[in-house]
Amino acid sequence: MKIGILGLGLIGGSLGLDLRSQGHYVFGVSRRKSTCTKAVANGCADEASVDLNLLASAEVVFICTPIGLIIPTVRQLIAHLPSNVIITDVGSVKLPIVQAVSSMWDNFVGGHPMAGTADSGIEAARRNLFVARPYVLTPTDATQKAAITIVEEIVRQLGATVYHCPPEDHDRAVSWISHLPVMVSACLIAACMGETDAQVLQLAQKLASSGFRDTSRVGGGNPQLGVMMAQYNRQALLESLQKYRHNLDELIGWIERENWSALEEKLRATQQARSAFVDE
DSSP states (O other): OEEEEEOOSHHHHHHHHHHHHTTOEEEEEOSOHHHHHHHHHTTSOSEEESOGGGGGGOSEEEEOSOHHHHHHHHHHHGGGSOTTOEEEEOOSOOHHHHHHHHHHOSSEEOEEEOOOOSOOSGGGOOTTTTTTOEEEEOOOTTSOHHHHHHHHHHHHHTTOEEEEOOHHHHHHHHIIIIIHHHHHHHHHHHHHTTOOOHHHHHHHHHHOOHHHHHHHTGGGSOHHHHHHHHHHTHHHHHHHHHHHHHHHHHHHHHHHTTOHHHHHHHHHHHHHHHTTTOOO
């Protein structure tokens, strides 16, 4: 199958590597000629260009740009595509994208691979990034069934685990396990930097180890991505943050009152609940 990838960063580049290994012919498009050159040299694409016309012969096109660029990018792209081409995206927010793009293009299937690393750019692309990772598809009642089937088959070839859900349910779910952690982690770092004793702050920085590394990782990521999460998933994220604030206030109250039994009960409950979210 001829597959186009628009946006050759970590996700787009990794998609290209795996799709080519499955025998697909991959067209890549990026805003920078240097990225296109690297994509071909690194095996992420068979052909790459800054010209959207390159995607005119693709059967399926993956939009792998930042969230805020997906809708305007599709608006530009569709002038270059035959009407039977399937478009899908990898954005971490789905409802506004699905609503906007579906009104422009009948053969659109919203998607979100739950995979990534702390690195970015075409240099960060790696094989098997999606193996055993969730890949969410968010079709609506109006989504073409044939398009869903084709995108799902491609995703399964990546080794990912496919989930289907309405776009609004996706956005509520990721607000808890993806977008909220970014904000909480950022606040952790900001709180630490609020230490007014320079000597103590320097000591804390020297002593920081695995616990701080794990809990601060996503808060130290791409600031633009964090802003776009908040901007495009605003309501769901606000609800998650308010619930988090309630839990934090509860903990503060127990510690102020030295209610250690209530604190221990809470920590036991969270200890047991964690395994339902992540496997160790």
